[in-house]
Amino acid sequence: MRKNLNVIAAYTIMMGLIILVGIFQSWNIALSIFNLCLISAVMTMGANIQWGYAGLINFGIMGYTALGGLAAVLISVDPVQEAWSAGGSNILLALLLIIGMVLAIRYMLKKYEKSKIRTYIIATIIIAGIIIIRFVSEPGIEAIEEVDPAKTGFLGGFGLPIIFSWIVGALFAGGLAFVIGKVALGLRADYLAIATLLISEIVIAIIKHEDWLTRGVKNVIGLKRPAPYEVNLQQTDWFINLVEKFNLSKLNLITDLTERQAALNQFVIEGSSIFVKLCYSGLFLIVVIILLILTQKALYSPWGRMMRAIRDNEEAANAMGKNVVKQHLLIFVLGSAIVGIAGAMLVTQDGLFTPGSYRPMRYTFLIWVMVIVGGSGNNFGAILGGFVVWFLWIESAPIGLYLVNLTTAGLADTHFLKVHLIESVPYFRFLMMGIGLLLIMRYRPKGILPEKIEIK
Amino acid sequence: MDYINAIVLLLNYIFVPALAYGSQLALGAIFVTLIYGILRFANFATGDMMSFGTMVTILFTWYFQSLGISLGILPTALIAIPFAIIFMVGYMLLIDKFVFKYYRVSKSPPVQLAMVSIGVMFVTQAVVRIIIGPSDRRFFDGEKFLIKASEFKEMTGLNEGLAIKSTQVITIVVTLILVSALFWFLNKTKTGKSMRAYSDNEDLALLSGIDPKKIVMITWIIAGVLATIGGALYGLDKSFKPFTYFNNMLPIFAAAIVGGIGNPFGAFLGGYVIAFSEILLTYAYKKFFIYLLPESLEPNSLVQLLSTDYKFAVSFSILVIVLLYRPSGIFKGKIL
Numbered sequence: 001m002r003k004n005l006n007v008i009a010a011y012t013i014m015m016g017l018i019i020l021v022g023i024f025q026s027w028n029i030a031l032s033i034f035n036l037c038l039i040s041a042v043m044t045m046g047a048n049i050q051w052g053y054a055g056l057i058n059f060g061i062m063g064y065t066a067l068g069g070l071a072a073v074l075i076s077v078d079p080v081q082e083a084w085s086a087g088g089s090n091i092l093l094a095l096l097l098i099i100g101m102v103l104a105i106r107y108m109l110k111k112y113e114k115s116k117i118r119t120y121i122i123a124t125i126i127i128a129g130i131i132i133i134r135f136v137s138e139p140g141i142e143a144i145e146e147v148d149p150a151k152t153g154f155l156g157g158f159g160l161p162i163i164f165s166w167i168v169g170a171l172f173a174g175g176l177a178f179v180i181g182k183v184a185l186g187l188r189a190d191y192l193a194i195a196t197l198l199i200s201e202i203v204i205a206i207i208k209h210e211d212w213l214t215r216g217v218k219n220v221i222g223l224k225r226p227a228p229y230e231v232n233l234q235q236t237d238w239f240i241n242l243v244e245k246f247n248l249s250k251l252n253l254i255t256d257l258t259e260r261q262a263a264l265n266q267f268v269i270e271g272s273s274i275f276v277k278l279c280y281s282g283l284f285l286i287v288v289i290i291l292l293i294l295t296q297k298a299l300y301s302p303w304g305r306m307m308r309a310i311r312d313n314e315e316a317a318n319a320m321g322k323n324v325v326k327q328h329l330l331i332f333v334l335g336s337a338i339v340g341i342a343g344a345m346l347v348t349q350d351g352l353f354t355p356g357s358y359r360p361m362r363y364t365f366l367i368w369v370m371v372i373v374g375g376s377g378n379n380f381g382a383i384l385g386g387f388v389v390w391f392l393w394i395e396s397a398p399i400g401l402y403l404v405n406l407t408t409a410g411l412a413d414t415h416f417l418k419v420h421l422i423e424s425v426p427y428f429r430f431l432m433m434g435i436g437l438l439l440i441m442r443y444r445p446k447g448i449l450p451e452k453i454e455i456k
Numbered sequence: 457m458d459y460i461n462a463i464v465l466l467l468n469y470i471f472v473p474a475l476a477y478g479s480q481l482a483l484g485a486i487f488v489t490l491i492y493g494i495l496r497f498a499n500f501a502t503g504d505m506m507s508f509g510t511m512v513t514i515l516f517t518w519y520f521q522s523l524g525i526s527l528g529i530l531p532t533a534l535i536a537i538p539f540a541i542i543f544m545v546g547y548m549l550l551i552d553k554f555v556f557k558y559y560r561v562s563k564s565p566p567v568q569l570a571m572v573s574i575g576v577m578f579v580t581q582a583v584v585r586i587i588i589g590p591s592d593r594r595f596f597d598g599e600k601f602l603i604k605a606s607e608f609k610e611m612t613g614l615n616e617g618l619a620i621k622s623t624q625v626i627t628i629v630v631t632l633i634l635v636s637a638l639f640w641f642l643n644k645t646k647t648g649k650s651m652r653a654y655s656d657n658e659d660l661a662l663l664s665g666i667d668p669k670k671i672v673m674i675t676w677i678i679a680g681v682l683a684t685i686g687g688a689l690y691g692l693d694k695s696f697k698p699f700t701y702f703n704n705m706l707p708i709f710a711a712a713i714v715g716g717i718g719n720p721f722g723a724f725l726g727g728y729v730i731a732f733s734e735i736l737l738t739y740a741y742k743k744f745f746i747y748l749l750p751e752s753l754e755p756n757s758l759v760q761l762l763s764t765d766y767k768f769a770v771s772f773s774i775l776v777i778v779l780l781y782r783p784s785g786i787f788k789g790k791i792l
Contacts, residue, residue: 057567183780189567190498194709195779198772201706209765361581361702365500365574372571427585434578438555441572 007380007449014387021395028270031277033394038284039345040386044370045291045379046338052377052451053304054331055311057193060180062363063200064336066207066355067176068169068343070214073157073353075165076224080156083147083212088155090140091212094133101129144212154215163226165344166287173340174333176203181332185325197360208355220353227279233272240264243271280349287345288383291338295379307331366393369437375447384449392436393429400428457614462747464616468605474735475728476624476693479631482727483686484708486638486720487679493655493718494675495560497569501577502683503705507698508547508580509684510691511588513540514595521597529599529622537688545680551576552676560672577702584698592697596623623693634685635724638678642720647674655718706768707734710775716785726786730771738764 018037022030043061050056104125112118145153184195207214214220233239244251247267254260298304310317310324318324347353366389374385404425408418440447484506491499499505516536526532555576559569602625605617642648647670654661654671662668687701694700707730715726740758749755762770778785 183776187779187783189565190570191713191779191783193567193570194498194713195776198706198710198775202769202772205766205769209763365577368571368574369578421586424586424589427582427590430578430582430585434575434580434582437575437578438572441568441575442558445568 007384010384010449011380014384014391017391027274028277031274031281033391035277035280035284035349036394037387037390038281038288039342039349040367040370040390041288041383042284042291042342042345042386043339043367044374044382044386045288045295046335046342047367047371048335048374048376048379048382049295049338050331050335051371052382053299053307053311054328055189056185056328056332056335057189058196058332058335059193059360059364059368060196060200060203060336061339061367062358062360063196063203064173064176064339065343065346065363066200066204066358067172068165068340068345069347069353069358070207071169071172071340072162072165072223072344072347073214073220075157075160075168076162077157077220078159080147080152080154083144083152083155086143086147087140087212088144090137091144091155094137094140097129097133097136101125101133141212149218152215153218154212154220161226162224162348163283165348166341169340169344170337171340173343174337177333177336178329181329185328185332197364200360200364204355204358207358214353214355217356219355221351223347223351223353225276225351226283226348227276230269230272230276233275234268239272239275240268243268246271284345284349287341291341292379292383299379366433369433371447372437373440373447375449375451377451378447378449381447381449381451385447388448389433389436392432396429396432397425400425400432403428458747461614461616462744464608464614464618465744465747468616468618470732470735470739472618472620472624474731476621476627477735478728478731479627480686480690480693480727481704481708481711481731482724483631483634483682483689484704485711485715485723485727486635487682487686488708488712489715489717489720489723490675490679490682492712493720494651494671495556495569497566497573498709500570500573500705501580502708503702504577504580504584504698505544505548505679506683506687506690506704507584507696507701508687509540509544509680510687510696510701511584512543513537513684513688514588514593514691514696516540517595527598531596531598531623531626531692533595533688533692534626537685540688541681541684544684545677548676548680548683549673552672581698581702588698590698592695593691594695596692598622621693623689627689627693630685630689634682638682638720641678651675703768707731707771710771713775714778714785716787719785719787722785722787729786730774733774734767734770737761737770738767 018030018034021033043065046064047058047061050058105122108118108122108125144155147153180196180199184192184199187195208216210216211218244264244267247264251260251263251267254263306317306322307327309320310322310327314324370385370389371382372385373389374383375381401422404418404421408415408421411418444450484502487506488499488502491497491502513533513536516539517531517533520526520532520536525535527534555572556569559572599622602620602622603618605619608618609615640648642652650661650666651671651674653664654666654668658668661671690701690704708727711726711730712723713726714729715722715724717723738760740760742755742757742759745753745755745759
């Protein structure tokens, strides 16, 4: 118990902060911060597996997050029948062609020795394939996008419960990571960082502009929820009774019957959104706990020790007969898959998929700040990093406003400097993140909760 | 006649814009490559440092405009740039002293320095947005066009016009002057040679009495010059928006790596490779073929290889291909 004192203390302080937000701002805000903290925690766990366990830099987190979100759309939206009949066959044919192309390239690579002719043939296959695929898919895509573009204009999904998308999102992200890993893992650390960053931008570009698949920048809204809807809750008897029981002391103070009813309605409306958020918190907490148990087990298993050996001295591990390339690929896929889960969770919570909102600042660099600040290599640290950084990211605007008011207290309210500073309060979050990251890297390079390896 | 029309069409829509855009990328790419070659880390704050330099340029431009100083047909920003450079170099040296120096002295791995540069990126981005705000700003004044499309048509009697913006000419001329000065400095002067030696083999350079502090300082000064001018030229040609500058970091990285990171000449050419391939692959060639082909063969579609939405994706794909087949870049990198 004593050994873990700092972990417990750090988490208690964090929870205390969120509860303080609940008391001083509102429980609604506190819970939405808490939920996003949990999602961030899943993302940081994924990044931590790659960076902390194996020392692989992955700046493509944004891409995997978006793929997870795409999975949520493809799983939960009902299929659009007209779109399928309009252009489905073309799309399927194009898909078959892509598979055929990949198989042909694989065959060429396997069958023939490396030579100039082989390279040229492969290049020809790729170029010819792309041209044929464009010819096949173009009419289909146009037909699909013309089907009621204001509402659908895409193929839709499978109409399954959205929860499944968490697993499918992991598969999608893992699949992409497999391809990227095959291609890029041989690169040196900083090249790998740049390559993954750019590949994730390509993924986003595709998701943004292939309207037949994702509706692109038109966004997909109104995804089905795994939690009850507020409107329905507000009309259910057991829920109203529950809210009444909770607020009995306050309600009893009101004697007038109509006023009491109005107050109760208010409580029910507030309570319903809190209840929905609590449902999400429960679901997310389950995911975080399962992942935490698995990653902790992995960290202390022989496999985890091997990963650390590879991280700390690749050549020595290689000499001991460990397959470094294979293990790197495995861990790259695993970490990315976890990020994919987080991406699907995020879309599930928001109920909408907005490809335009995926930006590297928010989904790649912020996650990295979380990992570094929390403590790479330590799962508890990574989760804590997710909590601390997300909390500051949200709360830095109020804090910034307070600081601005404090420092410019001597100035008149209309003074241009004060007005300007108050307008730019939202950007204090970047400043805070940057300074926080720099300070942590300088004075506590291993993070708030450093990696601690004990032999059990 | 049709042939000339087709050529003018390509000149107008592909060659001139790509040349200007490529020059802007090239300056950024040389900046990345210098930092990588001498300080040995990938600088993720590139885009935001450029946006900082541009911001200072804009502030000086506004100041000069309020004083009533102008260059006539040339943009006022040209007088503002030297002042901005002084500011920018100061900022760079300040960052180096308080942030990067510690890691350099303690010989941290490059990855750690790259992480630190992300911290710098956040801070710089915040500073820029707090000072000038996140919105789109144009600070160009003076004569907009060197040749207007309509004038060109009248002059030559062709169907296609060729419009050359004065910012494009300024960009290309300034880039050429700056880059040749830089190459002269690196290849002919003693300091430049010692920089190249330091980049090639640090220990050997130190043994032969090269002062690392001086090398690092000069690198940051050159970097400041490049960042300010590159950023300001981009801002003059298009417009200044912090978010676009952050995004520009990606094609700049692509250009630096394609050219062979650590190799300034490669970075210079890499900028044009990226710019030309972006524009060539996303341009709709319909009109071009209408001029060239007989009527019966005229294309119905746009004859566009990729939609313009994939402009960025093109450069990244090129980068990925180069990384796979020739990780050291088109020109061998790692040595200045």
